[in-house]
Amino acid sequence: MNNLQKIGGVAALFEAAIYISAFVFFGAFWDYPVSADDAQKIIFLTQNQTILSIVNLTMYVAFGLFLAVLVLATHQRMKTKAPVLSQTASVFGIIWVGLVIASGMIATMGLGVVIDLSTKNADQAMILWVVINTIVEGLGGGNEIVGGLWVLLLSVAGLKIIELPKLLNCLGLFIGFVGILTVYPAEILTEIFGLGQILWFSWLGMIMLMNPQSNN
Template identity: 75%
Template sequence: MNNLQRIGGVAALFEAAIYISAFVFFGVFWDYPVGADNIQKFAFLADNQTILSIVNLCMYVIFGCFLAVLVIALHQRLKTKAPVLSQTASTFGLIWVGLVIASGMIANIGLNTVISLSAKDAEQAMTVWIVIGTIVEGLGGGNEVVGGLWVFLLSIAALKTNELSTPLNYFGIFVGFAGIFTIYPAEILTEIFGLTQIIWFSWLGVTMLISREH
């Protein structure tokens, strides 16, 4: 098996693991005091700054690094038989890499900034926090259009070239559509994309590890 394909398969499995870890963390362990006043909210953020920074680092920056490896591996696999589609898909994939990594950097720098500012002016700090949250969501947290386009085009290319597996490719088309539809700001659409991507990344990773390039 091509070493790059093996590495790409491992990267895909790590992507799935990061997604699962994020869902578990925010769904089970994260208890942000939504109904509290601003001072209490920032006290909570200050107490949990380290763990939240680590989660942001994993969820965005490390995720983006693994994603870059996967994009390159899949482009290498598809470029001979579908050069235009593969290159187009990879372009969106690498743009998504940049957006995701930038989101994590902004989230962590912003977290540190608002915690420092909250000691002087909690109201102003909350305004800044809302702006930072909006930017992070717009780049890579709540808007998954670019990622959806990558998965969609990649799946079309793989389907046309008979790479990967036909059921996986059709499922990828569905996942891609789910990501593209997140252009409409509804949390349920983002959750659908996230959950289906866990399945897609896992399935893709196993496929890349056990199959050879044609």
């Protein structure tokens, strides 16, 4: 059990690092020409295809793989004393894994298709780009309901069986609730969820590494 807990702790820290990297990249380096015409947007996407593909694979696919490990580790930690809550949380966790990985694959493959189509019809290419972005946002890029439910239920279980620090579980309740609220398309909610997840994943990862033995 201890090995999986430590691996889960490392996975949680990687999750936090990926969140931080995404915030830094899109906040400081990504300068998408929102007000430019379609031709300029296509040129920008073509010039930045490689870096954007790497970023999408990292913040979606790699994130999803680490998340799968963490979901298994947290389930193992809580399943004895909170079997129903732990199993329910894990269901939403695994669904989140699938949605996040699917988002990354659609974003990466879709970008290539858009760039190829742009050589024939730039207008259709930009319409397709909008559709792809909408799908990615709906699956997991801007909608954090499923992830919020996983964190919320995990935190409820932690409080119920006195597993993990109380403040960490309280933070998880807040983050989970905010994640559910992202059903309303407000960017501030997604940002709060993301920033909260950085703290939550970091804290959870350190706890799992320093105290791999469950209280169960």
